[in-house]
Amino acid sequence: MNKIFIGVVILIIGTILFKFYYNDYNRANSAYENGDFHKAIQLYEKACDDNNMDACRIAGYCYDEGLGKRLNLQKAIQLYSKACDGEDMVACHNLAMMYLEGRGVKKDGKRAFEMFGTLCDNGLDIGCYSYNELKERIMLMRKIRNKK
Template sequence: MKKVVVLLVCVVIVLVGYILSDKFEITKKNSDQIDIEVGEKYFDMGSKAYKENDINKAFKMFEKSCDAGYMDGCVTFGGFYYEGKGVAQDHKKALEIFKKACNKENKGGCYGLALLYKTGSGVSKDKNKAQEYFKKSCDLGYDSACKEISNEENILSQKVPENFKEAEREFKNNNFRKARSSASKACEEEYLEGCGMLGYLLSADMIEMLYKTKNEVEKKDLREKFLKVLVDTSNLCLENGSKYACKVGRFILLFSGGKMNEMTFNIFQKSCELDAKECDWVASFYKEGEYVSKDLRQAKIYYKKACNAGNENSCENYRKLN
């Protein structure tokens, strides 16, 4: 999943020297146009703070930008609530902010709104509403929204091939060699989930080989091939919404020595959106404070979601937190 909000590169603000100090406050004018210009300046200040990893200041600046009526500021501000960055994750609050931006014909706001309806986050899951807002965002010129529509149309138009049905049966029975063979055939027929499953199973095989291989030359060659498989499979997850491809997040963690980054976390979140059982991973990150701020309330939310989907491990972890 690409992020709802992409922070813009800060521009140089030609103003008096004290404008970036914490004490500086911009007085709002009566004119809507002046307010928006003020909002844009707050947005630039928030972007600068974000690049400097001052999340708290960035959050405050984007809030001021939104209050001044600058809709890109609202989308970014809503993104903080959507992701739980610098503030407790609150999808209902994100919904409110994205709706405000979308009503003002902001493409990012409509995209964020669509994502919430698609995943049922902060609002009842509604596929039709999601497509409606993806279309509006696309019409306003947001390429990511157009890709979402294209992917959905592609999935709906694709008849599930028999070899993929066979792959899923074998996968559920832990017969991974047979599942890989059937998934490979489905992928050759350009069935995306077949490619996603194939990428995941290849990743599982390759990481096992990496641990077993002693020859350093062979290991280096294998790592390069493995990295390509991980990249291709990650793209199938984030750009095409393949639930099997999104399972590759666990292998990326192993490959990177357990180092979490933004892209890896996005893969785990996307996996959770597509398959609730996978929310166990996101819950554990909030529980331990890995990459995200430690938040037991959010951990409980994700454990419960995974538990309700049938993940027994999550049910046990949820009980321990209560």
């Protein structure tokens, strides 16, 4: 009886470990590291469909940079947005940069500034950096305007 119980426990643990190590996200990471971006994107998108926000962000980055497929800013925005809604702060920063630069979306500095501020409030250092950089630019522009 004990041998059967131990066998069942080992089988369950093995199944869990197999699913953990050989899931779409981990396979996507391996493909990405090997430079097979086309395969990586497919696997990241599958993992994103299973609500893995890291996978959504990385797939968005691949589309944003044109890795493995042609550049697709609309797809990047869609994936960054999903990851940002899932509280992936790096995805939110990438999305804010797209608004700031007007890449794939209408340029919206105010929205980007607010997003950077929120990211900074939530402790993302790059969010604080971007927020402060943009704030300095705004103050400089106001100074220049006031001198005219």
